[in-house]
Amino acid sequence: MQARFAPVRDCFHDLFATGRETGAALTVRYDGTPVVELVGGTRAAVPPDAVVPAVGADRPWRPDTLVNVYSVGKPVVALCLLLLVDRGRVDLDAPVSAYWPEFRTPATVRQVLDHTAGLPAFPVPRPAEAVADWALLCADLAAAEPEWPPGSVAGEHAWTYGHLVGELVRRVDGRSVGRFLAEEIAGPWRLDLAFGLGPADQRRCADLSYADPGWPDVTRGEPGSLRARALDNPAGGRDVAVLNGPRWRAAEVPAVNLHATAPALARLYAGLLAGGTLDGVRLFGPDLVAEATRVQYDGPDLVLDRHAYWTLGMGWEPDGSWGMGGIGGSSAWADPARGYTFAYTTARLAGHDRVDDLVEALHSCL
Numbered sequence: 001m002q003a004r005f006a007p008v009r010d011c012f013h014d015l016f017a018t019g020r021e022t023g024a025a026l027t028v029r030y031d032g033t034p035v036v037e038l039v040g041g042t043r044a045a046v047p048p049d050a051v052v053p054a055v056g057a058d059r060p061w062r063p064d065t066l067v068n069v070y071s072v073g074k075p076v077v078a079l080c081l082l083l084l085v086d087r088g089r090v091d092l093d094a095p096v097s098a099y100w101p102e103f104r105t106p107a108t109v110r111q112v113l114d115h116t117a118g119l120p121a122f123p124v125p126r127p128a129e130a131v132a133d134w135a136l137l138c139a140d141l142a143a144a145e146p147e148w149p150p151g152s153v154a155g156e157h158a159w160t161y162g163h164l165v166g167e168l169v170r171r172v173d174g175r176s177v178g179r180f181l182a183e184e185i186a187g188p189w190r191l192d193l194a195f196g197l198g199p200a201d202q203r204r205c206a207d208l209s210y211a212d213p214g215w216p217d218v219t220r221g222e223p224g225s226l227r228a229r230a231l232d233n234p235a236g237g238r239d240v241a242v243l244n245g246p247r248w249r250a251a252e253v254p255a256v257n258l259h260a261t262a263p264a265l266a267r268l269y270a271g272l273l274a275g276g277t278l279d280g281v282r283l284f285g286p287d288l289v290a291e292a293t294r295v296q297y298d299g300p301d302l303v304l305d306r307h308a309y310w311t312l313g314m315g316w317e318p319d320g321s322w323g324m325g326g327i328g329g330s331s332a333w334a335d336p337a338r339g340y341t342f343a344y345t346t347a348r349l350a351g352h353d354r355v356d357d358l359v360e361a362l363h364s365c366l
Contacts, residue, residue, distance in 0.1 A: 002035050004365055011361040012038050015354055022046040023061045023206050024346040024354075025262035028362060029270045031339050036362075037263065039063055043206035043347060045244065048213060064192060066259040067206040067345045068243055070326030071158070073258025076193065076268070077165045078113055078292070078313025079284075080180050084172055085109075086288040092312075096164075099171045102142040107150035112157075112164045113312040114296040118146025119164065120155040120303050121229040128236030131251045134176070137234070138167045147226070148302075154310055155302035158230040159237065162195075162254025165313075178252045189278050191268055193260035196252040205259060207244045208328070211350035219327055227303050231327075238327075240349075256326075265332035265343035269323060273334040273341055293322045331355045338366055 001009060008028065015021035023041035027034060043065050044056025084090040090099065092110040096117075097103045107117035122137060123144040130136060141163055147155065157164065166177035173180055178195035186193055194201065212218070216238040221227040236242035237256060248257060267278065272293070276284030284292075292312045301308035309316040314333075316322045323333020323342075329350050332343040342362070344355050 001037065005036050005362070007361040007364055008036050008358060009038060011358050012040065015357070016040050016052065019052070020211075020348075020350070020354060021346065022050075022052045022209065022348045023056075023065075023067075024344065024348070025061060025063070025065065026358065027262040027266035027343045029266045029341045030366075032270055032274060034263070034266070037063070039065070043067075045207035045209040045240065046348070048210060061206065063263065064204055064261060065206050066192070066194075066197070066201060066204045066261060067330070067347050068208060068249075068256075069258050069260050069265075069330035069332075069345055070256050070328050071156075072260070072265065072324050072326040072330050072332050072345075073195070073254055073256065074161050075313045075324050076181065076185075076258055077162050077169075077177055077195070077254035079185060080169050080177050081109070081113065081165050082288060082292050082312060083184055083283065084169065086284050089172055090168070096168065099168055100142065102139070104143060105146045105150060107146070109168065110296065110312070111150045112168070114310045115154045115157050115161070115301070115308075116151050116297055116310075117157065117164065118148045118150045118152075118155075119144055119160050120147060120157045120226065122160055122233045126234040128234055128239070128242050129247070130234040131236075131253050131257075132247055134163070134167075134252060137163050141167075153300060153302060154297045154308055155226060156230070156304050156308070157255065158227075158303060159233070159253070159255050160230075162252070162256070166195075166252065166254045176252060177254055185283060186264075188281050188283060189267065189271055191260075191264040193258060193264045193268075195254050195258060197249045197259055201259070202246060202249045205244075205249060206347035208240050208347050208349055210240065211348050215349050221305075227305065230303050238349075260345060262332075262343040262345045265345070266341045269332060269334040269341035269343070273336060325352055325355070329354055338363070340366070
């Protein structure tokens with residue numbers, strides 16, 4: 001690591017020394033070059049009151065450790081569909097029903113991508129086992145009535161996003177979105193990330209754990225609220241007993257169960273920041289990248305209950321950066337003005353204050 005970025009390393013180490021972190025990785029690429037590559041802690045599940053590294057010391061976090069990064073995967077599934085847009089196989093302003101005839105909501109592809117389609121929650125209550133039934137959940141969405149007129153307002157499509165976008169990919173291309181990602185994006189750009197893990201990759205996973213046992217209730221919001229309905233169906237999406245099991249890891253739930261390494265996410269954003277070409281491999285045209293990272297929606301978000309700026313699959317910040325954070329603390333983005341990409345992956349389910357501190361240290365170096 002370059003000496004210039006020592007404050008970032010020190011901040012990362014402090015997260016472990018103070019007990020705020022138990023297992024994580026951080027990668028920063030500046031001007032396209034990796035300048036920070038750190039891993040620490042354990043990939044074993046750590047109880048809130050445990051001492052690290054005494055717990056799980058035999059399972060250290062490694063550079064190739066995969067972890068569930070929640071909504072950090074939303075831009076990744078969006079890029080699968082956007083690759084088909086770039087190839088002329090999908091029209092952003094065509095109705096979803098042009099590709100998915102059973103789909104009743106009068107939303108366009110663009111409205112699905114920017115969270116204004118009106119389907120932020122699965123309409124039929126389903127048990128945790130339903131995550132493995134792609135066809136069932138897509139049929140639920142196809143028959144659903146929208147919560148608002150598509151295009152009128154946004155609400156993060158917390159769980160539904162990956163099925164809406166992923167089923168469009170499948171309808172147009174024929175492959176599942178997990179296979180499409182592996183063959184069309186992750187393979188060519190050498191990205192260690194996936195939807196739907198096989199047994200070998202599952203053995204590389206970090207087990208998620210709570211910093212506070214009350215985390216699932218705190219993150220749900222008011223019972224019966226739109227946010228609660230969006231996060232709690234199918235059941236088990238914030239239950240570590242489900243999240244650390246083979247059914248969840250093998251399923252494709254693209255809105256919330258991308259498993260990735262920090263270096264892979266930083267590489268992905270480096271390719272986008274360079275206009276769609278990474279290490280000489282061009283996947284996207286610069287015009288597509290520009291459109292995908294442009295603000296499409298600027299206004300209230302009914303699920304997040306705050307003002308939001310949505311691009312085609314990413315959140316946008318007033319400093320011009322674009323990317324996505326995941327509930328639980330993982331995050332990845334590009335900052336065009338400062339010239340860096342950032343990826344933090346963690347198994348400790350908590351808030352984003354850890355990322356905030358790391359960013360403050362990084363900006364002090366720039």
